[in-house]
Amino acid sequence: MSSMLIVKDLKVNYGGIEALKGISFEVEQGQIVTLIGANGAGKSTTLRAISGLVKTASGAINFMGRDIIPFNAQQVVAEGIAMVPEGRRVFENLTVKENLKIGAYLRKDREEIEAGIEDIYQRFPRLKEREWQLAGTLSGGEQQMLAVGRAMMARPKLLMMDEPSLGLAPLVVKDIFAIIRELKSEGITILLIEQNANAALRCADMAYVLETGNITMSGTGQALLADQRVRDAYLGSTAR
Amino acid sequence: MKKNTKTIVNLVLLALLFLAVWVIERTSSASSMLITVLKKGAIYALIAVSMNLLNGFTGLFSLGQAGFMLVGAYTYAVLTIPVAKRVAVYQMYAGGAIHFQLPWLVGILLAGAVAALFAALIGYPVLRLKSDYLAIATLGFAEIIRAIIQYEKLGPITNGSLLLKTYPTFKSTLFPFAAAAICIGIIVLLINSTYGRAFKAIRDDEIAAEAMGINLFRHKQMAFIISSFFAGVGGALLAMYQGTLQANAFKAAMTYEILLIVVIGGMGSVTGSVLASFLFIACSEWWLRFLDAEQFIGSFQVPLLRSGFRMVVFSVVIMIVVLFFRRGIMGDKEFDVEGISKWCRRKFGKGGAKA
DSSP: OOEEEEEEEEEEEETTEEEEEEEEEEEETTOEEEEEOOTTSSHHHHHHHHHTSSOOSEEEEEETTEEOTTOOHHHHHHHTEEEEOTTOOOOTTSBHHHHHHHHTTTOOOHHHHHHHHHHHHHHOHHHHHTTTSBGGGSOHHHHHHHHHHHHHTTOOSEEEEEOTTTTOOHHHHHHHHHHHHHHHHTTOEEEEEESOHHHHHHHOSEEEEEETTEEEEEEEHHHHHHOHHHIIIIIOTTOO | OOHHHHHHHHHHHHHHHHHHHHHHHHHSOTTOHHHHHHHHHHHHHHHHHHHHIIIIISOOOOOOHHHHHHHHHHHHHHHHSOGGGHHHHTGGGTTOSOOOOOOHHHHHHHHHHHHHHHHHHHHHHHTTSOHHHHHHHHHHHHHHHHHHHTOGGGHHHHOTTSOEEOSOOOOOTHHHHHHHHHHHHHHHHHHTSHHHHHHHHHHHOHHHHHHTTOOHHHHHHHHHHHHHHHHHHHHHHHHHHHSEEOGGGOOHHHHHHHHHHHHHHOTTOHHHHHHHHHHHHHIIIIITGGGGSOOEETTEEOTTOSTTHHHHHHHHHHHHHHHHOTTTTTTTOOOSHHHHHHHHHHHTOHHHHHO
16 A cells, blocks of 8 residues: 655754755555654754644645645645644633534635544534534643634545643543544544653554754554663653 | 524524614614614624634734725715815816726725725734734725825825715715625625635644635635725725715724724624624724813812813723733624524523423
């Protein structure tokens, strides 16, 4: 099977500082691929580069056979890549329903959007209950569900999630990872970025370790979980 | 409540409002303060809503409103002065350079269009700026345009710093009400459309909006151009209301007045802006007038009351609003049937919820 997303030798500079020093990785259709790493390793930069939100210095990003480097954010969404941004970033003064509609902004099939919203409500009944509430009044976990739902409204082929567990209570984090697994079982390809390496590796098919702009290790989620270096650096040596 | 019923009820309320205005006009003298407040209030309501579209709904802090009003007002006046009267109006410029007259409706539409054109042109450089910088740049534009209009060499068109007059005006109070209602109606339709939702998304979080595939610059520019169009129309209406027109009246203070209305009414509330407009005009033209006049009780002159004191009181009111009612009268709620019924339900407990 050929890869859905191929990133090759990607470099990104932020005002003279190399945030990404030439990373390469692949995401295969139907898999969960995760990038783990500490703060400032370049995880979010990678996602933003793929989404067209930051300019790349060199390298190639190939999505389903097309070079998406020259695309802006709008074109990338139109190609079928949706993002759940870091820190959720729901539109706080819009209702839950309006947030979902914004997620479908680029979709042309206006009549099917209502049905799409119903699908999201079926997946997250809590959002249905809060349909007319302002998104800013939701709890952190609910906001994360909304952010996932909003991204799903674009009917993406690839869903990119930036630290979905950030700032959530451990129980809620469990829910979120359950959702991620469920999305995968429905055939959605996911590129996941996490600091919570333990949870991320457990659900990942493929994983890459990012350190100061370089990929230093890669392997299946299980392999990295068992790797002594990963355990020392990201899981704490006592982690099972 | 169903969407259709809601629309019908709101339309009925609007019709009642027009009826009330008509009755008031019939029963009071033409020079009554109430009529003045209604006329000017309606025009300011339109301008405030147009500013709210930009500042409250799209989150662009622009202070160019007076500039766009000025462009609109001059476009209207210059194009609609009767040919026969141009010699008298442009007496310093040999009758001026324009020798035709357009109908008033065309004049008003062109007023909006020219203001929108200016917005499109300055939008390119200016809309890439953020918050305060955008405010400074738009304020600068407004001042520059005022200076250019008064430029001596443009006299044959703009009459320089002299008055423009004898262009068509309105008599009936219903005219500004109808014009404002139509324009505000269009703005409300826009706000409730997909575009309006995108505007609000940009206001809440630019980066997330961009990640959803919303083209930031295009939408900002659209909001800016549409807001300026209606500011231009509002400027034309204001010129009609005043009967004479001079660029010097459209100073930055005018923009601040409108900003004040928007803030008092509530950023992101159309009805808030409308209510605040009438309140503001009533205060400044009518209820607080006495503050500007020297008053004597016997031979004792009441201290502080003299020309300009009204503005001091106003400033205090602004500070109070900003400090204690930061979200304005309406916040981002609307004063309509649904809003009132919701408010009643909250106020009077569960009994009302079933009704």
